[in-house]
Amino acid sequence: MKQFFNKVSLLIHNFFKINNIFLSTICIFLTSYATVKVVEVRKGFNFSKEVLDNIKIGIIRNKPQVVVYSNSDFEFRDKDKKLICEGKAWDMWVLKVSGVGEVGKTIFYVAPASYTYEATATVIAESIKQTLGLPVIVLNEPPWYKVRVGEATTREEAQKIVDKLKAMGYDQAWIDKRTIQPKTKPKIQLIDPGKNVKGEYEDPIYFVPKSTFAYIGVAGKLYKGRFIVRIGVDGLLTVINEINIDEYLKGVLPKEIGANKHEEALKAQAVAARTETLSKLGRHSDEGFDLCATVCCQVYGGLSAETPRTNKAVEDTIGEVITIGDRLASAVYHACCGGYTEDASIVWGSGFEYLVPVACFEQGQNTEFQFPLNKEENFVKWVKSKPRAFCEDYTKFFRWEKRFTETQLASILAQKGYNVGRVLDIKLGERGPAGTLQSITIIGTEGQYTINSEYKIREALGGVMNFYSGKFIVEVEKDPNTKEKVWKFIGAGWGHGVGMCQYGAATAAAKYGWDYKKILKHYFPTTQVKKVY
Template sequence: MKKIFISLLIVILLGFSIQYKYIFADYMDDYISIKLTSPVKSREIVKLGSDDGFYVYGIKNFEDEYISNQIIYIELNDDKIEVKDDIGEILFSIPEDNLILSSGNKCDSIIKVEDKRYRDCIEIKKEKNGLSVINLVKMDHYLYGVVPREMPASFPIEALKAQAIAARTYTLKNINKHYNEGYNLCDTTHCQIYGGMDEEHVRTNEAVDATKGKIITYNGEIIDALYHSNSGGHTEDSVEAWGNYFPYLVGVKDEFSIGQPNSEWYFTIDSYELNSKLKNNGIYIGDIIDLEILKTSPRGGITSLKIIGTAGEKILNKGEIRQVFGDDKLKSTWFSIKREGTFNPAAGIYAISGENEEPKKIDISKAISIDKNLTKNTVKEAVVIEKDKTSRLVDSSRGNNIVFLIEGRGYGHGVGMSQWGAKKMAEEGYTYEEILKHYYTGVEIN
């Protein structure tokens, strides 16, 4: 599987002096490149720390230099990457080149990026908008920082093993996801959440070590081992979620996820709030009149939803639905809609006058405010405090709003392995292989 040329850098760090083509062939599978965003505070300057100092390598000319400082700053200055100490003195400078940094003369080290520790090596790259920080890391070291971020370390060990294998498989399948940008994967949910060494846990490290090298295949090919939090009782077909069919990502009954966190949920949303969400996504259809489900998957997930307004209609398909509603609220596309009625947001508001402390019901639309110039103004909007001490903005011009009750099941896209379902299966005595074969149809663990 083709990877970025980081293998060349690795061999240099290991002290070998052999030709590039042999370096690439021998070491291309040892390290992957992960762009770090969570610890990086600035694109102009990056703080690095190491108890053992640093070996600094230039990629193009392979020059290296040892720096004994335990804290250094990498700065881009006039198209040159400069390494400075804590008082701003230049320790090392490379024009028109990128840097590889290790805390030892081999790439088996620990380096702190700002306030977070990472294993193996750090690459500093020049980009159009500043510096980018890449962690060059061995596969299992990478998984050490992924598994506890994707699944709680308190889960049963067989569930953690299943997660480790799924994460390893996903990594290999998507290894070139950011190839055109000069690295393999990112550290966010766009790829897999990666927290580095500070996020590691002894139990998740044990799960990674116990499944070393194991991956999931279908007909001899590495699968796209997608996973999610909770299926709600039935996983989703990949073709229904995104339009791409994979025989190993078909929906399966999943009683193990029922009764687990977020297997069922609900919330209410009024037409004004929904209209605001539409506008934030560049959709303008006037005041919301109704919601209409156009199409569902065999599982029950909504794949097409029509929003009807006074000035038009908007059809949302598949992933657009959660994007507009907000995936923190709309936890999956498996939900029902019930029109609860209408309410006036300006009704039921009480105020305390300056004459006594007895609350008095008021009509916001008839209220008058007085500014610092003693000018009277009609109140168009006001912030009111609810009984639970939360605040909300009231617009007196809004009139009645429609309230929709959303009742749903599951959390996430629903495709592949349910993590809470895996936990329940492990608690009932299933092995990691049985867990994976339940969620991924017709696969083998190799």
């Protein structure tokens, strides 16, 4: 009976799933180098001047106190933007958490879907509750009735619920992180350079330089724009840099690609980073800002990171983004593709049909190889040779090898939660058209695991920062000295391999004279470069 109920509700779910297509914001989980990413794909391009001038970047979190200063005279303003007091250039003021308030709570709900009819949502909720035995609620957030499962306190815990829902047929299930704000928050104490307490204020406090061209400082780094200091969910200080989008991008480019690349590659990166910024606006809204300053969103170093060459690339492409139809494309990039970029669906599943595999070399090259690389023999030949590619000179990552003794491999896997004992065999699953593995099965003396997805495979084999890509083959050797069995991984590329190959883009510009539009059209072939402001 329960099974029947589940089947009926799945039918209802599939029927109403079409509703999701009309959601203006679709969240899909993406993997970047180090972390799980949520990318929001936005429809329409109505970015007002108000929005573009006030992008909020979370630069500091969880600090009991911070010191702020500016090269210009400045003002502190309260939550209603009323003047608290003025300060002189170079004076150091301290902002400090004062008193103890309640601490807020973060909940990771799992979202199977949203519906326009309450009755549908209720039926689905009841079926999931019966099948999984977890708490399920329906949130009425017009125009949607949102089904939310579980009350996980960590992302890992929530991911397990996602897997269970996917097994039930809710293949779009995703994690909806929510913050329950505390009822009473601590206040922010403002202390002047003479160590006198100026007062205690509710959050947020605004730190605004009087001159438009001034810079402001916190924690050893300089920024343009303004600071907003808030009390975070944890009861500690969060510092947000509120800044114009292009001034922000000037602090991103040197961190995301490096200033020494060819100017056309820098421009391509500027357009990609601008697209990613606008796509991700509001991603950290539960913390009071749009994007964070780490690899989770985009690495941002403020004015301290700026260089004249990267600044010029931002200015030369003002307002330009890449689009697909009437929405922003997901302008993802990676360091080195190993010669061929991957189909996004292989790495992240559905939702990115326009991120297709492309050759990272000139037409007419590599005729001695057979494509696509999902055929095992084609891939083995490819990964074991040095084909011609735009990114071939990135030698550390273009082709790489990792060797683990039996003992090392067993301990790496165990650390990641795969207790297989001594590894007897590693079976490689299906590959994508560029050779990325979709699954591997590890068979050991104490058990076996099948690991699905490029991200999880790299995590299992030592972490995404150490195990460079999902494009690899496995061989077995004997250590000549110890005679111990050695597992040898031979791989290609660095990163997820989808979208723009950064090293390839730089070489295409420097050696082959490609401009940034040709670079973007090559790596994102179905998209357009569009000026949206």
